[in-house]
Amino acid sequence: MIDYLVIGGGPAGAAAAIVLAEAGASVQLVGRARLPGQQFGESLSPGCAGLIHQLGLWPSFERDGHLPCYTHRSAWNSDELAVHDLIRDPRGHGWHIDRNLFERRMLERARALGVSVTEQRLGGAWSFHDDHWCGSLPRGGQGIRAHxxxxxxxxxxxxxxRQGVARVVDSRQVALIAVLATECELEDTSSLVETVPEGWWYSAPIPGQRLAVSLFTDAGVDGVREQDAVRRLLARSRYTRERVRAGQARMLEKPRFVDAGSGRLKRIAGPGWVAVGDAAMSYDPLSAHGITLALRSGIDGARVLLADSPAACSAYEQRLFRAYDAYHRECQRFYQEKIRYPDAPYWARRSSWTSRTV
Ligand SMILES: Cc1cc2nc3c(=O)[nH]c(=O)nc-3n(C[C@H](O)[C@H](O)[C@H](O)COP(=O)(O)OP(=O)(O)OC[C@H]3O[C@@H](n4cnc5c(N)ncnc54)[C@H](O)[C@@H]3O)c2cc1C
Structure with a gap:
């Protein structure tokens, strides 16, 4: 019997596994780090540094050449660019990370602490009795019992x-993601957001002379069905197009769609389990807060399990619900105040926000 089974090898799962292993528990993690080609540009908010330190990842993080981000630029509700300087942020600057490398380093740290990592996708039936979970690994069907x-x-x-917990879906949205190679390392390391009738563009450099460019939009909005539409859609933007042109950027791989919706579970913990990261609640990528939340909740969720107390579990759940409510109100305000294209279907849909339970 192992103490803890962690399902998922993203930032939340790896953070939880590290905390549990550091406490001396036996931990098995089923999942793997993102593969090359599955990455998109991701920014870490300044608040992340403390969490990276807590997880013992700072030395490798510093060595790995993630790019500092000192400035956010955004043309959200007007054509003018607003500049937010992180130089004045007491927590310091943010980063544009090489996400694959970041996840690999997290799993390396977990392994070094004794976590057994199985690169598979967990399936099958899991049952809880005598205060532990029983199930099996898909390949070979090896049985596992976990506290x-x-x-x-x-x-x-x-x-x-699978435990029957419903999910509240607040926004259905997709991101059309393209990773471009630039002729040289970009001087402008800001993150840039720009609204267009179809949704909004995000762009940021990634280490290794690359530029990540994503359009956040509704699945099926006119003209966004075809993946090769990136160039045509880019041409309709202003600042994003200029940035791509300035870097003489060319497409490195075929653009692809990923789910970029947001929502949360109706219950974040149950008998013998907790959910962490996006499994518990996923924020709109506009917040650029998903990885911070994944690390924070991974650490907190692991501590709740170590405490093995219903009161700690309930406090964890309430804390996450409060954080989600505050985020959701702020997000609604962003999408609904002074929008530039009130008649465009993407923005019209967001003017009357309705949550759905699935
Ligand atoms: C387009 C886009 C842009 C974003 N930009 C940013 C940004 O700039 N900054 C930021 O902070 N956040 C950003 N986010 C959000 C961020 O990526 C997520 O919040 C973060 O990845 C959540 O981490 P996680 O570990 O909870 O989940 P994930 O990273 O999704 O990891 C979950 C893992 O579990 C695995 N898994 C699923 N089912 C099973 C199973 N049955 N068995 C084993 N493994 C399983 C999956 O394959 C995956 O590897 C963005 C998201 C999107 C979609």
């Missing part, structure tokens, strides 16, 4: 959903 389970399976919340 407690951490669901860190991302938005699918694979384990929690």
């Amino acid at each position: 407690r389970i951490v669901d860190a399976s991302g938005k699918t919340a694979w384990f929690a959903r």
